[in-house]
Amino acid sequence: MTTHTDTNNTLTLEHLDGFRDGFASDPQNRLMQNTVTQRDVNEVALDHDIVTNASHTFSMLLDEWATTDQGFSGRCWLFSGLNLFRVDTMNSLNTRRFEYSQSYMMFWDKVERANFILEAVIETADRPTDDRIIQHLMTAPVEDAGQWDMFVNLVDKYGVVPKEAMPETESSGNTRQMNNSLYYQVRQGAAKIRSLYKEEAGLDAMRQAKMDTLTTVYRILCIHLGNPPSIVDWQWRDRDGKFHRDGELTPLDFADRYISTDYRDMV
Known part of the structure; x- marks a missing residue:
């Protein structure tokens, strides 16, 4: 039998x-190489004629509201939900500037x-550590x-507050280091719970281990994000410069008073 290679x-x-000779044979390749190795390729590729000929006068203007910025975080779902509320709230307050605290x-x-x-x-403590559900958790x-x-449940349980009551921090807009600390603590807590299960310490002991871990989680979040307010002393100025004061409100009171969007019927 003959083998063909x-x-x-x-x-x-x-x-x-x-490949090498083909690249070297075109002077434009060397020109592009010299340019792109020194400058951002998007800047190099920008067509100046298109930029200068683009008109910035539009038939329709949006309200002059500042954009919201999630930074280097995965909070797009929270920003989207709060921005949905923001529209009606700004209209009711008659103000150009307002954000809910993300x-x-x-x-x-x-x-x-x-x-x-x-x-x-706790519910899966009897499963082996290589169980796919455990690995996923x-x-x-x-x-x-x-x-x-998840967003709806958070609003219903904890309410909302204006951004000035709990503003952005370094960690809220760049969550990697904070999340790494939280991951470690939750995994340590999970290991403790599973160890207690093997020792047949009982459900109460496992729940106490959970609460100990949650205490640490709460502490880490306070350090990175600040303390969540329980009362907001709310006051603002409207578009006409008129001062308003609504006094002290809990986050749930604030949600009840200023969220007019019927969000519970949305999916």
């Missing part, structure tokens, strides 16, 4: 020499996530990402 599927030295929502979201994960660890136990039903 197919050389067409292999890159040979001749092929590589052809840090406040993230704070309670991470507390709730940690509790959910640790409760799941421990992969990113308090990550940033979320979805609409």
Whole structure:
């Protein structure tokens, strides 16, 4: 039997020499190489004629509201939900500047996530560590990402506050280091719970281990994000410069008074 060797599927030295010679034969390639190795390719590729000929006079103007910025975090779902409320709230306040606190929502979201994960660890304590559910729970136990039903539950339980009551911090807009600390603590708590299960310490002992971990999680979040307010002394100026004061409100009171969007019927 004759064995045939197919050389067409292999890159040979001749092929590589052809690539090299082909690149060197075009002076524009060297020009682009010299430019792009020194400057951002998007700047180099910018067509100046298109930029100068683009008109910035439009038939329709949007309200002059400042944009919101999630920074280097996965809070797009929180920003989207709060921006939905923001429109009606700004209209009711007759103001150009207003944001709900995204840090406040993230704070309670991470507390709730940690509790959910640790409760799941208690429920699955009899499973082996290489169980796929256990691995899933421990992969990113308090990550940033979320979805609409989670947002609705947070608003219903914790309310909302204006951004000045709990503003952005370094960690809220760049969550990697904070999340790493939270991941470590939740995983340590999960290991403790599973150890207590093996020792047959009982459900109360496992729940106490959960609460000990949540205490640490709360402390880390306070350090990174600040303390979540329980009372907001709310006052503002409207578009006409008129001063308004609504006094002290709890976050749930604030939500009840200023969120007019019927968000519970949305999916």
